[in-house]
Amino acid sequence: MLKSLEWFDVIVVVAVLLFLIVASMYSSFKKKDAEEYFMASRSLRWWSVAGSIFGTNIHAQQIIGMMGVGYSIGFAQSHYEIWAIPAILVLCYIFIPIYRKRNFFTLSQFLESRFNANARLVYTVLMVAFILIQLIGGFYIGSRTLGLLFEGTGWEVSYVAGICIIATVTVVFTVFGGMESVVTADNVLTIIMIASILLMGSFTYMQPEIGGLSGLLKLDHAEANKMHLYLPSNHPKLPWSGIFTGLTILNMFYWTTNQYQVQRVLAAKTDRDAKLGSIAAGFLKLIIPFFSIAVGSAAYYIFKSRYGVDSIKPDDTFLTLLKTVVPTGYGLVGLILAGLMCAIFSAIYSMMNSVSTMMAYDIFKKYINPKASDKKTVRFGQLAVFLICIVAGVLAFSTYDPNSSDNFFLKLANQTSYIKPGLVVVFFWGVLWKQTNPIAAVLVLAGSPFIGLGCDWIFENLLIQYPFIIQTFGETFNFLYRVFSIFVIGSILLVIWSKYLNANGKAKIAEFDLGISLSGIGSTLCWFLLTQIPFIVVALLGLISPQTAATPAAIVCLLLFVWFHKRAKDKMTLFKSDIFYAGLLTSSMIWIMFYFA
Incomplete structure (x- = not known):
């Protein structure tokens, strides 16, 4: 891939990567106590929270895997992004007040305060196991991508070499920078990834076979019918009934009980920063259905026309599409590749930062040396990063086939x-x-x-x-x-x-x-259901089409949140209130779920 780049594209790739390294490592020169190292001094503003959440969430597995599923299965994969919004609201209005009230470092500390030390230990073991599985997958897809990028150049990267490169970069960022470096990197990555995704999607929609999003919808309606959210309940990969049951639970896990995601809101400066940052990340996630997953579906028609049916493996969709639709010589390919290469590392060192936090506080300070100084606590967390990277690298080499044609994203979801x-x-x-x-x-x-x-x-x-x-x-x-x-x-x-x-x-x-009102939560949920069920019923009965119901259902949803704001007697004006933006996010979800039914 890199062999075919023009010199200007190469300059862009190198410049972006150097900027990321310098910006991220700047904070590593400051001496840090434990709270600074693990929690960035609890000083993150809402935009940093949003950028870090998105950078952690939308990593290489997401970019490559989501587009691959869009290519092979279709737009139904968008539920992983759209249906995350209810979980984000649960995080904002149930769990953030509880977690932040007690200044926890880890969610296992919450379990100990709620239950006992055994609950804390079991959570730590399960979360480390979960993160280890994610790391193994990250090393696999990252190394495979590096191999494809450098294929045909004088610096070809083998599968093992790719794993070693990713592990080394992860250790450098996490060990020497701490959470502040990770958050800085996440924010830089978010900007680069959004630019990359938007560029890639725009060039794909401009192809003569597609003719824009509206053209894709017309083409899809006449052929493969991939641009729909709901697949049969017996679908082997993404059944609609599984979306509203199992995926709901998975999203609740990811957004409310997952250490490496929730750690970002724990490090926010105020509760308002934590809530607004989470909601803003939800808006950013809505980019993915239209500029990654739908683009994967568009790639199906482009590849079918130019290369033949089933000529490309799902996990190779991104790089093949990049070579097919994006012009070289203008720095655009370089920017997109830089975004992809950065995304390879983003979630990995975010996860490692959380592993080091849990190992330091839930193992070292809890069981090994309760009176340890900040310096010793930080050192143990850094040692844990080395050990976990070694284990994950060995397992990535021994358990994954770099030539596999499976949908990696769904395989990883199944494993965890x-x-x-x-x-x-x-x-x-x-x-x-x-x-x-x-x-x-x-x-x-x-x-x-x-x-x-x-x-x-x-x-x-x-x-x-x-x-x-x-x-x-x-x-x-x-x-x-x-x-x-x-x-x-x-x-x-x-x-x-x-x-x-x-x-x-x-x-x-x-x-x-x-510290929360359960009756208030129940009342809010009931009002939401009462306003949306009529639209669902008339659409199911065929009295109006889901597409016709989409806009009025979304407007009613937004008005409901405006009423919630007034009833809550929020001191903030409407347009400064997190409740208003939560309503705007929810109404966007409602519109998409009706329109693409």
Whole structure:
């Protein structure tokens, strides 16, 4: 890829990467205590929170994987971005007030204060395991991408060499810079990635086979029908019923109980910065459906016309499209490649920063040296980065095939689906039900992966015999259904065990002031459903088309949030209030979900 670049494109690539390194490493020269190193002194303003969340969330796996799924399956992949908005609102109005009130460094500290030290330890183990799986995937897709970028040049990068390069850069950024360097890098990356995605999408839509987004919709309606959000409930990859069950739980995990994402709002200067930053990140995420996933669907028609059907592997869609539609010699290819190369590292060193924080506070200061100085605590966190990178690199080499043609994004989501639901069960019941027993919480946390394996066995050996099951859920147990099954079974077990243990005086329930109004949350949800259900019903009955219902449904949603603002007696004016922007974000989600039904 780089061999075919014009000299100006090469200059742009080098200049952008050097700027990123200098901007990120500037803070590494300052001497830091533990709070500065792990939490950036809790000084992040809303725009830094937004940029860091987006930079952490939209990494190489997302850019390459999302476009690949858009190419092979279609626009339904957009649910991963659009349906994240309810989880962002839950983070803003339920969890941010709880987490930030106590100045936690890690979410495991929340579990200890709510339950006990065992819950804290189990969460730490599960989160490190989850991040390790993500890191292995990041090393795989990053190394594979570097190999394609340098293919045909005098500096060809093998799969092993690519892993070593990524691990080395990760260690340098994370160990020497701390969270401030990570956040700076995330913000620079966000600007570069947005510019890259917009450029790539614009050039794709300009192709004669496509003719803009409207042209893509007309072409798609006549041919493959990829530009729809809802696929059959027995679809093997993205069933609509799995979206509103399992994906809801996955999004709740990612936005409310995931250490490396939530750490950004913990480091915000004020609650308002934390909320506005999260909402702004939600707006940025809405770029992805139209300039990455839909572009992948457009690539299907371009490749079909020029190269033949199924001529390109899904995970190679991005680079093939880049070579096909973006002109060289103007620095545009260089900018897009720089954005992709930066994205390879973005989420990786964000995850490593969170791993170092958890290892330092949840392992070292909790069990090894409770009286450790800030200097020793930071050093242990840095050592953890080295060790985790080594383990992830070895496993990436031994467990992934760099020549695979699978949808990497969906494969990674499937691998981590055994861990996430149990965390959501414990966090949500811990917040919503004061009688949640500590022992029951620990049992569900530790047992959720085994519940998932049990669900797999039941489906594959018992339920698969019934034709109704196959017609409804498909021949394989989709991971989204597994996630929801774990959540439901885990919730039932948690309630039963809590009632039994509480009745027998097992483990005292800690006094815990949630600081939120559950009745207010329930009332808000009811009002939202009451205003949207009529539009859903008339669309399902065929009285009006979903496209016709999209705009009035979105307007009603926005007006509802304006009413929420007045009822809340917010001292901020409407256009300065986070509630207004939360409404604008939610109404955007509503419009998309109706229009692309």
